[in-house]
Amino acid sequence: MIRLLLIGLTLQLACVFSAKAQEEFVDPPSTLLTTVHFEQFIGGVIVFRALLDDFKDSLSFILDTGSGGISLDSTTVASLNLKPGAPEKMIRGIGGIRKVGFLKERRLTIGGYEIDSLNFHIIDYDVLTSLYGRKIDGIVGYSVLSRFIVKLDYDKQELSLYTRGVFKYPKGGYLLRPYIRMLPYLRTGINDARKRNFNYLFDIGAGLTVLFSEDFINDSTFLKSRRKRYLKQGEGLGGRVDMYLTVMKSLRLGPYRFKNVPVNIFSDDYNVTSYPSLGGLIGNEIFRRFNVILNYDKQQFYLMPNQFFNAPFDYAYSGIELYLINGVAVTGKIPEDSPAAKAGLKEGDEIIAINNKFGMTLDDLKQALLATYGKVKIIYRRNGELQTATMNVINILRK
Structure with a gap:
């Protein structure tokens, strides 16, 4: 009888512990807030329309994981008769360093969904407007991206914002785990004369494949010495910069491998990459080949190959x-x-x-x-x- 009681107690405890093992505190499910159409400019750069404050005319914004905030073009600000504060902070890009002022506590409406309490820094984007042949009114970066789960569907050219929470990723893709300190950083493998690890900025605002700093190229010695370099002009914060174009044997992103990748090399005079912390960046000429989900809260970026995955590179x-x-x-x-x-x-x-x-x-x-x-x-x-x-x-x- 005692033995039977012990068996019964053991079974009861097992059921209790089993039930408790299935209980955990979780975030609420993520819900869709809005979806808007976007355009792609040269290099896959994403541009979408949004409304500022109560102004009736929409503005064009570049979506940029390489931006640590949110910004407006100085000529756009002047045309709206807005008065930014005095320059107070320094920002840095590949073309230079600028001290900028802000328009604080502003609102941005994307597809009917209003985002408040935004502090826009003000900078001249004339070089971007002339580069793309379309007025660029601003750049949306970390200040917005970090508040949501962001889905980028390049097949449909749709940008969707979801609440932060439990999000079920679709099957068939790959989960990257970036280190995010306002900007997302990752490591991957590259190969040419030899294989090397490459610490990079995940930058969908850059309309190119890969950008290496000259310091990384020289120290890593991964690039074949016989590779010919072709001088070209690039654009970034502060203006235009000289770059060199060449090719490397392969680039790996998780299980995905790209061969004969055209790459750019620049002299990082303003230490944008904080070398040796980073060797450069990977841009949207690579990431446009995936439908992408950006989950800053969980430090998870999800890649799903899309119809452009095997599109040829431009040489x-x-x-x-x-x-x-x-x-x-x-x-x-x-x-x-x-x-x-x-x-x-x-x-x-x-x-x-x-x-x-x-x-x-x-x-x-x-x-x-x-x-x-x-x-x-x-x-x-x-x-x-x-x-x-x-x-x-x-x-x-x-x-």
Whole structure:
């Protein structure tokens, strides 16, 4: 009888402990707040529309995990007759360091959902407006992204905001676990002359594949010494900077591997990467190949390959960077010995047509230069006169 009682007590305790083992405190389920359409500019950069305060006209914002706050363009602020405070904080980018003022305690409405208590820093984004040929009114970064779970669906070109909480990730993807200190940092593997680990900034606001600092390239010695580098112009906070374009053998993100990846190298004069903490960044020309879920609260970024996963990289090099100035596509600095320089093009030339195609938008002109190898006919205007040049666009993968 005693034995039976002991068995019964043991079973009862087992049931109690089993039941308790299934109990835990959890966050409430995440719920959808809003979904809006976005556009993609060159390099996969995401641009969406939102409303500031009670102004009726929507503004264009770049979504940027590489931004530690939220910002507005100085000309936009002036056009709205807003008065920012005196410059009080320093911000740093690849093109320089600036002291900025703020518009504090403002509201931003995305797809009908209002986000309050935002402090916008004010900076001149004229270089971004001229680069994309569309007015850029601001950049949305950590100040907004950290408040939500953010889903980026590149297949549908939709941006969705969810409340923080329990979120079920779809099957078939891969979970990254970034270290987030306002900006998200990760480590991955790269390979060329030798394999190396690469600490990088997860930067969907950068319209490129990979950007390495010159310090990392020199110290890691991972890049093949015979790799030829091609001088080009890049853009960032503070203005335009010189970069070099080349190719590396492979890049790994979790289980995903990309081969023959075009990469950019720059001299990190302002120590943006805080080398050796970081070697550079990975941009949205890589991440646009996934549908992405950003969960800052749990320090989880989820990647799901999408229809663009196997899209070919652009290997074309002409030496031309185009900017929209007063409604006209104008060449920036032309590197020496580049195909554009050899064809006789100069900084400030107005590009009228490529391969006899007229009436092209700035984006069309850029895409045409990226998608073409070999001889390209350029019609341009210099000092009011139309001229023609034939340029031999290089495929850097074959060099």
